[in-house]
Amino acid sequence: AQSVTQLDSHVSVSEGTPVLLRCNYSSSYSPSLFWYVQHPNKGLQLLLKYTSAATLVKGINGFEAEFKKSETSFHLTKPSAHMSDAAEYFCVVSVISRNTDKLIFGTGTRLQVFP
Amino acid sequence: DAGITQSPRHKVTETGTPVTLRCHQTENHRYMYWYRQDPGHGLRLIHYSYGVKDTDKGEVSDGYSVSRSKTEDFLLTLESATSSQTSVYFCAINPTSGRARDTQYFGPGTRLTVL
Numbered sequence: 001a002q003s004v005t006q007l008d009s010h011v012s013v014s015e016g017t018p019v020l021l022r023c024n025y026s027s028s029y030s031p032s033l034f035w036y037v038q039h040p041n042k043g044l045q046l047l048l049k050y051t052s053a054a055t056l057v058k059g060i061n062g063f064e065a066e067f068k069k070s071e072t073s074f075h076l077t078k079p080s081a082h083m084s085d086a087a088e089y090f091c092v093v094s095v096i097s098r099n100t101d102k103l104i105f106g107t108g109t110r111l112q113v114f115p
Numbered sequence: 116d117a118g119i120t121q122s123p124r125h126k127v128t129e130t131g132t133p134v135t136l137r138c139h140q141t142e143n144h145r146y147m148y149w150y151r152q153d154p155g156h157g158l159r160l161i162h163y164s165y166g167v168k169d170t171d172k173g174e175v176s177d178g179y180s181v182s183r184s185k186t187e188d189f190l191l192t193l194e195s196a197t198s199s200q201t202s203v204y205f206c207a208i209n210p211t212s213g214r215a216r217d218t219q220y221f222g223p224g225t226r227l228t229v230l
Contacts, residue, residue: 034218043205044158044221090157099165100146100209102173103219105157 002027002095004074006106014114019063019078021109023091026072032094033074034103035065039087047089050074061085086113118142119222121206127228134193136225138206140186146209147189148173148219149181151202158205164189196229203227 007022025031035047048059055067061084065076074091091106118141128134138147145166150158150173160173162181170181178200182190193200206222 036221043223046218046220049218099169099171100163101217102160102163103158105159107155107157 002031002093002104004033004091004093004104004106006089006091006109008109009107010110010112012112012114013081015083016080019076019081019085019111021076021089021091021111023074023076023106024072025074025091025093027093029096032101033065033067034092034094035059035063035074035076036090036092037087038090038108044090047076081111081113083113083115086111119206119208119220121204121222121225123225124223125226127230128196129230130197131195134196134227134229136191136204136227138189138191138222140189140208142208142210143186144208144210145186147183148207148209149179149189149191150205150207151175151200152205152224153202161191161204196227198229201227201229 003026005024030052032051034049036044037047038044047063048057050057050067058064063078065074067074088108088110090108093104095102120139122137148163149161152158159175161179162173164170164183180192204225207219209217209219211217
């Protein structure tokens with residue numbers, strides 16, 4: 001069965017330092033993977049997605065993620081954190097299904113950014 | 116927000132009462148989804164629709180029903196609300212083929228409290 005595991009429920013960084021949010025996936029076929037961000041009391045916004053093209057995926061707001069099949073990982077990184085990056089981040093895998101492919105969400109990682 | 120609105124945005128109700136949440140889209144997309152978000156669980160799919168009057172169950176469909184009588188509206192009904200259905204509910208649309216490489220876009224959410 002397809003699933004994702006977000007390895008950290010909370011990550012704290014100082015402004016200007018690198019961000020690493022870790023995600024491992026399980027899939028019996030080549031997956032489509034996504035990172036979504038949710039700011040407090042807001043809906044979800046797509047950061048980036050991997051759909052079997054380039055393994056290094058660039059997203060919005062300076063984020064990127066690297067698909068590593070050998071490690072079954074899809075970690076999200078940013079070279080320099082900004083205060084506005086404080087939010088909850090979800091790693092998501094898409095599951096092939098009968099009428100529409102479905103999204104399976106990780107449990108989320110809350111990113112805190114300190115000045 | 117990809118032209119998605121949800122109503123109401125906030126609702127407080129009592130156990131045993133029926134509740135209907137509405138998702139409205141302005142772009143006539145075929146695929147629509149209802150999720151619930153709970154701490155420690157990420158988002159979980161309740162029901163989805165792949166066309167007018169075409170709906171199917173997601174992973175947490177017990178206690179919920181849906182209807183889609185026209186393309187733009189997807190209704191989620193709790194026939195007899197329970198406290199375990201206190202949650203934030205998100206509607207999403209897929210503007211393309213409903214397949215793995217496509218992005219889902221999310222509405223702003225409805226916060227439901229069942230007392």
